[in-house]
Amino acid sequence: MASVNAVGSKSPARSAAQLRIIGAALALFPEHGVSGTSLQMIADHLGVTKAAVYHQFNTKDEIVLAVAEAELARLEAVVAGAEAASTQARARLLVVSGIVDLAVDSRRTTTTILSDPVIVGFFADHHTFFDVMSRLRRLLMGDDVGADARVRTAMLLAAISGAVMHPFVVDLDDDTLRTELLRLARRFLG
């Protein structure tokens, strides 16, 4: 779970100033949505002016893309780690527990951002996104392309990502949530 600079990752190296902006956007996007977050909000969050933000990124779209790729990179690291496993069963367990960790770690953040219409639009023709998704699909489903496997896998991923921000679990602490999620996810996998 340490920070990994995965081989297949193409995210350009980010300066410290750029990372601060990405962090601010990461905090504001889930609360207001991507479209509802202005550069003024990001600048205010960092205690600087809009012009200082524009010195790091030429457009708002570049910031959105950087945030999306940063989140995608976290998922890619989990997938890459699982691909290195010795058996398929062990790989499946690694990817599920990695995604549980990711989801619990960010709770509201990750899922909200990745499901924002603007981000979805950015990923619609993003080759790295398709690459990670097909590797994830291969890890979880193997060569089974039947309706059963696809619905089952989609439900599993949606259940993990969506449950962490559900009102029913807001007052559970991270450890309890992580343990229950992993246990139920493994049971669902069968």
Place this chain on the structure above:
Amino acid sequence: MASVNAVGSKSPARSAAQLRIIGAALALFPEHGVSGTSLQMIADHLGVTKAAVYHQFNTKDEIVLAVAEAELARLEAVVAGAEAASTQARARLLVVSGIVDLAVDSRRTTTTILSDPVIVGFFADHHTFFDVMSRLRRLLMGDDVGADARVRTAMLLAAISGAVMHPFVVDLDDDTLRTELLRLARRFLG
């Protein structure tokens, strides 16, 4: 599944013109997000001007609220139907299959709208939302308030809502998706 004017529902009666605006917003919000959808887009979608839209709703917020309440009303109808069941097991099955129907019927629409930060903010102090949620919780969990039951229920609801718009199932037809979803959801319930 017919249109139901549920007893507990407080949504004000809507004129035909208002319903057309709600329909346009319902189509545009998932694609651009609530903040990313302007009144100009809604007006263009209907072939009228902004002023005509403002004649039906005084503010954009009123339109957003109307859309949110319309979606909530669909869920409330499912909950009310299940509450009328003779046994608890039958009620649970009714609520799960009702939510599956809802999710498949709208695919991208409902979940995207209900998870939009602006809508979430509107529901944050919306008494009807809390009422429907607690009734849903009672139907699915009974008096069990343990971490296991809460995580399990949150996963079930998130799995159904989230799976319908997952890339893995985009090319499945509605009937197949509905059948598989219901079967797997019942299996997960145990």
Place this chain on the structure above:
DNA sequence: GTCTATAGTGCGATAGAC
């Protein structure tokens, strides 16, 4: 790398004619 200042655009919302 940060600032002030500003250009240009689209937004939500209103007034008043038909």
Place this chain on the structure above:
DNA sequence: GTCTATCGCACTATAGAC
């Protein structure tokens, strides 16, 4: 109920001083 026209404002983005 829809229109044209407009107001005031916040937005993205840029120019140029420090």
